[in-house]
Amino acid sequence: MTTLTEGARRASSVRDGAVPTRVRRRPAAWWGLTPFALYVVLFLVVPCAIALGTGFVSSDGAPTLSGLAALGDPVVLRAFGSSALVSGVTAVVGALVGAVVCWGLTALRPDGVVRSLIDSAASVLAQFGGVMLAFAFTATIGIQGVVTQLLLTRAGVDIFAGGVWFYQVPGLLLPYAYFQVPLMVIVFMPAVTGLKPQWQEAVATLGGTARQHLFRVVVPVLAPAFVGSLLLLFANAFSSYATAAALISQGSQIVPLQIRAALVSETVLGREGVAGVLALGMVVVMVVLMTLYSLLQRRTERWQR
Amino acid sequence: MIQKRYLATAATLTALALALTGCSAEADADTAAGGVDAATATSAEELGGMDALVEAAQAEGELNVIALPDTWANYGEIIDAFEAEYDITVSSDSPDVSSAEEITAAKNLAGQDTAPDVFDLGSAVALANVDQFAPYKVTTWDDIPDDYKDADGAWVHDYTGLMSIGYDADAVPEPTSLDDLLGADFSGKVAVNGDPTQAGAAAAAVQWAALQDGGSADDVQAGIDFFGELADAGNFLPTDPTPATIASGETPVVFDWSYNNLAAAADAGGRDWKTAVLPGTALASYYNQAINVDAPHPAAARLWQEFIMSDEAQNLYLAAGAYPVRMAAMTEAGTVDQDALAAVGEQPADTVQLTSEQTEAASALLASTWASTIG
Amino acid sequence: MTGRSTVARRAALVVVGAVFAVPILAMVAFSLRSADGTGHDLGHWRAIVDPENERAYRNLVEGVTNSLVLAGASAALVLVLLVPAVVLVHLRYPRLVRPLEFVSLVPITVPAIVLVVGLAPVYSVVARVAGSGAWTLALAYGVTVLPYAYRAIQADLASTDLRTLAEASRTLGSGWLRTMALVVVPSLRRGLLAAAFITVAVVLGEYTIASLLNRVNLQTALVQVSRSDPFAAVIFALLALLFAFVLLVVVGRVGSIGTARPVLPGRDRARRSRTAPRKALS
Numbered sequence: 001m002t003t004l005t006e007g008a009r010r011a012s013s014v015r016d017g018a019v020p021t022r023v024r025r026r027p028a029a030w031w032g033l034t035p036f037a038l039y040v041v042l043f044l045v046v047p048c049a050i051a052l053g054t055g056f057v058s059s060d061g062a063p064t065l066s067g068l069a070a071l072g073d074p075v076v077l078r079a080f081g082s083s084a085l086v087s088g089v090t091a092v093v094g095a096l097v098g099a100v101v102c103w104g105l106t107a108l109r110p111d112g113v114v115r116s117l118i119d120s121a122a123s124v125l126a127q128f129g130g131v132m133l134a135f136a137f138t139a140t141i142g143i144q145g146v147v148t149q150l151l152l153t154r155a156g157v158d159i160f161a162g163g164v165w166f167y168q169v170p171g172l173l174l175p176y177a178y179f180q181v182p183l184m185v186i187v188f189m190p191a192v193t194g195l196k197p198q199w200q201e202a203v204a205t206l207g208g209t210a211r212q213h214l215f216r217v218v219v220p221v222l223a224p225a226f227v228g229s230l231l232l233l234f235a236n237a238f239s240s241y242a243t244a245a246a247l248i249s250q251g252s253q254i255v256p257l258q259i260r261a262a263l264v265s266e267t268v269l270g271r272e273g274v275a276g277v278l279a280l281g282m283v284v285v286m287v288v289l290m291t292l293y294s295l296l297q298r299r300t301e302r303w304q305r
Numbered sequence: 306m307i308q309k310r311y312l313a314t315a316a317t318l319t320a321l322a323l324a325l326t327g328c329s330a331e332a333d334a335d336t337a338a339g340g341v342d343a344a345t346a347t348s349a350e351e352l353g354g355m356d357a358l359v360e361a362a363q364a365e366g367e368l369n370v371i372a373l374p375d376t377w378a379n380y381g382e383i384i385d386a387f388e389a390e391y392d393i394t395v396s397s398d399s400p401d402v403s404s405a406e407e408i409t410a411a412k413n414l415a416g417q418d419t420a421p422d423v424f425d426l427g428s429a430v431a432l433a434n435v436d437q438f439a440p441y442k443v444t445t446w447d448d449i450p451d452d453y454k455d456a457d458g459a460w461v462h463d464y465t466g467l468m469s470i471g472y473d474a475d476a477v478p479e480p481t482s483l484d485d486l487l488g489a490d491f492s493g494k495v496a497v498n499g500d501p502t503q504a505g506a507a508a509a510a511v512q513w514a515a516l517q518d519g520g521s522a523d524d525v526q527a528g529i530d531f532f533g534e535l536a537d538a539g540n541f542l543p544t545d546p547t548p549a550t551i552a553s554g555e556t557p558v559v560f561d562w563s564y565n566n567l568a569a570a571a572d573a574g575g576r577d578w579k580t581a582v583l584p585g586t587a588l589a590s591y592y593n594q595a596i597n598v599d600a601p602h603p604a605a606a607r608l609w610q611e612f613i614m615s616d617e618a619q620n621l622y623l624a625a626g627a628y629p630v631r632m633a634a635m636t637e638a639g640t641v642d643q644d645a646l647a648a649v650g651e652q653p654a655d656t657v658q659l660t661s662e663q664t665e666a667a668s669a670l671l672a673s674t675w676a677s678t679i680g
Numbered sequence: 681m682t683g684r685s686t687v688a689r690r691a692a693l694v695v696v697g698a699v700f701a702v703p704i705l706a707m708v709a710f711s712l713r714s715a716d717g718t719g720h721d722l723g724h725w726r727a728i729v730d731p732e733n734e735r736a737y738r739n740l741v742e743g744v745t746n747s748l749v750l751a752g753a754s755a756a757l758v759l760v761l762l763v764p765a766v767v768l769v770h771l772r773y774p775r776l777v778r779p780l781e782f783v784s785l786v787p788i789t790v791p792a793i794v795l796v797v798g799l800a801p802v803y804s805v806v807a808r809v810a811g812s813g814a815w816t817l818a819l820a821y822g823v824t825v826l827p828y829a830y831r832a833i834q835a836d837l838a839s840t841d842l843r844t845l846a847e848a849s850r851t852l853g854s855g856w857l858r859t860m861a862l863v864v865v866p867s868l869r870r871g872l873l874a875a876a877f878i879t880v881a882v883v884l885g886e887y888t889i890a891s892l893l894n895r896v897n898l899q900t901a902l903v904q905v906s907r908s909d910p911f912a913a914v915i916f917a918l919l920a921l922l923f924a925f926v927l928l929v930v931v932g933r934v935g936s937i938g939t940a941r942p943v944l945p946g947r948d949r950a951r952r953s954r955t956a957p958r959k960a961l962s
Contacts, residue, residue, distance in 0.1 A: 032764035032856070033773075039761050040783060043802065044823045048790050051798030075676050101696050107689035118693075120928035123878075125700075127828070128885035128924045131899045132917035135906065136703040139710035139914050143555045146706040164493050167544040178703065181696075239791030242887035246903055249545035250500040250507075251676065256793040263797070263892060265503040266405040266430050267668045272797075279794040290789045399894055401904060410894045413804055417812040547907035 052283060054276030070277045076258060080281065082169050083254040087237035090176040095230045097177075098184020102192045105185070110193075122182035129179045130242030137175045138247070142166055169253045175243050180233050187232055191225030194303050221303050228296035235289040239282065255282055343604035347458060348442045349611065352604075355444065358611070359391060361604035367394050368605040371421040372407050374400040376548070376568040378464055379625035383618050390612075393605055403504060404430035408437055415599050422606035424595045427505035429668065431460045431593040432661050438595040441607055443614040448634035453591065462591035463613055464564075464627040467582050467656070468513035471566030473557040474577040480558070482583060483517050483531060487538050491558060495535055496542040496550075498561040501671050505590070510560035511675075512659060512667055513588035522659050525667045526674070533678035543679065548572045563649075564626040580626075587653045591630065616640045628652050704921075711915045724911035736909065740916065743901025746814040750897060751880040753818035758829045758879050759872060761822065766833050767864050771846050784830035787823055792888040795823070803893060817897070820889050825882045829875040836871025870934070877931040881924045 058064040070076060108115045125133075140147050143164065151157040165171055195218060203213040241256040252261040255278055261268075262275035343361050346352045352361065362368075368387075375381030377400075384395045398419070399410065404426040414420035424431075424438075431438075440458040453462040470480055477490055486495055499507035511528040514520075520527025535541040546556040552574030559566065566580040594613055600606040612618050619629035620642040626649050635641045659667065712720040727733055769776045787795070799820055806816055845867060849859040865872065887899035898920065906913035 032768040032860075036761045036765035039819075039822065043799075043819055044783075044786060044790075044795075044826075047795050047798030047802050048786075049798065050801055051790075051794050051796075054797065075673070078676070097696060100692050104689040104693035104696070107686045107693070116932045117929060120925055120932050123928045124881065124921060124925045127878075128881050128921065130885055131887050131902055132885070132921055133703075135902070135910075135914050135917045136707050138910070140703045140706035144553050146709045147702070160493060163539050164542055164544070167542075178700070181700075235788070239788075239793065241791070241793040242885075242899065245887070245891070246906075250497075250543045251679070252500075252502075253676075256791075259793055259797065260892070261500075261503055264403055264406050264409075266403040266427055266505050267508045267664075268502055268672045269405065269429060269433050269668075275797050279797050282794055283790055286789045286791065290785060294785070399896075401907065402894065406894060409800070413800055413894060414807060414812050415804060417807050419812050545907075549906065549908055549910045553910070 048283075051276060051279045054273055055278075055280050056276070057273065067273045067277045070274045071281055076255075076278065076281075079253060079255050079258045083238055083256075086169060086172050086176060086254060087234045090173060090180045090237050091230055091233035093177045094180025094184045094233045095188075095226065098181045098188055098229070098233075099226065101181065101185050102189050105189065106192060118185075122185045124182075126179050126182040126186055129175075130240075131246045133175045133178055134243050134246035137171075137178070138166075141174070167248060168251065169248075171247060172244055172254075175247065176237050176240065179243075180237060183236055184229055184233060187229045188225060191222055191229075191300055191303070195221065224296045224299040225303075228293050228300055231289050231293045231296070235286055235293070238289075239286060343607065344439070344600070346603075346607065347440050348446075349444055349607070352607075355611070358604060358608055362393060362602075362608035363391060365393070365602040365605045367396065367418075367602055368609055369396050369398060369419060369422045369601065370609075371398045371410060371424070372400060372402050372404065373397055373425060376565070376572065378466070378562075378564045378627040379568075379621045382624075383613070383621050386617060386621065387609065387612050391608065393608070408434050411437060411597050411599065418601040420597065420599060420601050422597055422600040422602050423609050424593075424597065425463065426460075426593050426595060428591065428593060428661060429505065429664050431595060435459050437598055439598040439600065439603070439606075441596055441610055443611050445614045445631060445634075448631045449614075450633070453630050460593040460595040461610075461614070462630045463594045464619075464622040464629050465589040465591040465658070466562035466564045466627045467653070468509050468588040469561065469563040469566050469580050469582045471551075471559040471561055471569055471578060471580050473551075473554065473573070474579045476554065476557040476576075479579070480581055480583070483514060486540060486558070487534060488540075491540045493539060493542055494556070495540050495558045496544060496546045496556040496560070497532075498546055498559060498565065500545075502668075502675050506562055506565075507560075508664075508667060508671060509562075509588055509590050511671065513560075513586075516586040516588060516657060517583060522657055522663050523666065525670055529671065529674055529678050536679050541679065551578065552576065562627075564622075567626040567649075582653075587656045589628070589652075589656045589658045591658065620645060623649060704918075707914050707918050711911055711918065713911070724915060728912060728915060737905070737912065739896065740901045740905050740912070743896050743898045746896055747884050747898035749814050750818050750821060751883045753815045754821040754825060754883045755876040755879045757818055757822040758825060758875060762826070762829055762875075763833060763865075763868070763872060764860065766830065766837065767842070767860065767868075770834075770837055771843055780830075784827050787826050792824060792886075793892075795820070796889050796892045799889065799893065814895070814897075817890060817893070817895055818883075820893075821879075821883050821886060824886060824889070825879045828878045828882060832874040832878055833868065833871045836868050836874070840867050842867060873934060874931050877927050881927055884920060884924060 055067045055070075056063055056065065058066070105115065105118065108118075137145075139145055141159065142148065143160065143166070148159060151159060160166070199217050200213050203217060208216070239256070241260075244254055244257055245260060248257060252258045259275050259278045259282075262271040262278065265271065342352055343358075349355050349358045352358050370384070373380040373384070375384075375397075384397060387393065388395050396419075398421065399406070402410070404424075407421060407424050407426060408430060411421050411424070426434075435455070438459040440455075442458040443461070446454070446458070449461060455461065470486075472480065477494060478485075480486055480491075485491075497507045497510045498504065501507040501511045511532060512522070512525050513528070514531045515525035515528030516522065518527045518531050532541060536543075542556060544550070544556070546559040546561070548569065550556040551559065551569050552572065554576070559569070561569075563580055563582060566578070570578040570580070594610055596603070596606045596610060614631065616631075616635060619631050619635060620640075622629045623632075623642055624645040628649075629635070632641070632652070709720070711724050712722065713724070714721040715723050728737070766780065769780050803816070803820075806819065810816055842864065845863050846859055849863045850856075854862070884898055886897065887903070889895075890897040891900045891903070898916075902913050902916055902920075905916070
């Protein structure tokens, strides 16, 4: 299809008369691209460069590599570890539960009301959550939360008997899982709907069982999509800030909170360079994850054509 | 033809750009015309006396303040009093930000008329950002001891409190010493106002614990160790106390400045909130007033400074439980609000305030060991 | 698909749905708690509209207003800047498609918390040129919503044979501007609408950049209110979630109006182009 219309375009441009048409087209076309390119440079490229560059500039403006030493600080390393732990756990939980939900969604009519409501709910929870999810979980299992109080009064169970874990890293697991599962549904569903029923029929025709269909057809086809989605979930949790900022008011146990502390602390001053170095660390992790994701995405798309 | 379209669009864009810069230039010209004197005046006399200052400020008509919660050292009433007396609208932005964020906001909004005019900063941030301040000496300058002000007038102490323990008398017994807090009565109940590696009030709580527990102003490790013991006992609550958490009973015990704990009693939703300043060494830490060198309303900013240092505002600080910087001079002159003083009590004799070097050392120690001790 | 497996799948959905409903229901129950802690009543809901509490909620009202302005400005920015670029690249400069896709992935790779470290100096320049009004934050938000808006537009583009339509229009003598206005935009209506609504939803929920640049928007106002009145915060959070949900349901249903019915019912693959605009990341 591409070559046909390419040919038609070339033919039509020749028909209209070569030089004047081309001169007339280029400025108009570039009017569409230049503003966008300018905008992206000003508000994406420049801030990125500044953010990553502040780590390499000392407080008096001279370039230096000593800022990178901050990445070796045990506090920072522990923050990266906690970030990775939270992201990993919630990515796995989100991927598994999300895959189950995707499987469940195949039982619904694709253009039905229920399916569209679930899709919208998934969009809202996955992208819109942040601060509001923090409030939702404070209202549920915070110290004064509905579920906490119910368990205390009705079942005599004090979930905070061993210490209040809700305002620390363990308290992040539930809210994060809450937005990871919808994100998995959004990202993984196209792959699941790409499973053609003809494949099941073909396996049956060739004398295979449902188990064989599952393990020899479904799993290999869905594996790249599943792993890719898992990576995306990990990246999403790793870079998430709003929920943690709203829930954790003391301590900077994960990397985004470390960046916050470096920017707003009033007791430990002059650490904006550390924010830049932390940003660099985060971006390195994210680049690795997103590259792997893109590679897997290309393999996934093969089955969705 | 194309060239015409190009020219037309280019002309429109240039006109737009000029209009925009024209607008902002106009705004600058306005403040410049009225405030050329006010922006560089270092005292009321230079402007031609207090009346001239009041006039210039009222001509500006507005004042932007930042990081002044209504319940912090009675700022709600101080702002109301200022508005009522001088008929200047005070716009109180971002009440919950830290001192460092005040400076960041001033830098981010430089040149805009929403930039903060005046600051109320912790000493560490004040000393690190003297370039951001416009020097100004209030009429009551001589009442203030030399240690409490910058020689050129860049900053001046305004008030201090004592580090104290606020507690819900119905939920916990009165703590008479730090060790009481390690007991079973206080399980999961003790909070500090902020993160000591980020907030000045919380760092002061650790410093006070050090002074009470065998450490010194030079070495706050004893304070960090105490909170480590508190965490091991399961008594430490790592969350910020807010009026909401105090009223709901989530944070029954709070380490905070005396003026904050006293103010919390009014907002405590019916709980019997008491404030205890433990016997032994007391810790004070003065906050600092400063004027933004890029203040959009320079005359109003200077008038605010005069007002803060006036008897009226200083007594309002005292009414909230904060000791004003001119306390000694006012006691001599007899202008102190006696009822407020009686309610709050005299400032203890052995009050310690950390010097800037000691504060820096304490912050460095906190930055390296707090997270692992509590964690 | 056997009947038994369908029952199992629906059961799985119900179970997960129930678990996910718990926090939402808890928010509702929390907001209905009476002031003295026992029983339930509408006291907190009534307090929101009580004029006496106006001063306490002033910041929240400012936050809501700013967020709505920002949502509109960001949607306008996306539609004016991004759409021509995407259309032009797909129609005229196919070699730029991969770079454009890469650019749309950058805001995910460089998350908001990292971007904001570098945005502060940019914004001091912006403040000098364009003032520090609430809408200036839209310039940063346009970048944040780039991945979602791009996916929405591109998915619709892929399922519309825009190339032929544009060629037809050009052959008949229209310039690019007329083609864009009279041919491209109406054909891409679903994608544009989806992009606009996704932008609104993301902007309403954005917290990171606003809070670290000291701006007031809905989320920062919610956090501030929660310090003094957690009930108001929970109520507004509920309302905001509901609003975004309704918005996205509408865009989902609008997106399915006027699409051709697939040849064989039950073939999900044929319907993918219809549901794609609602998927933010696929």
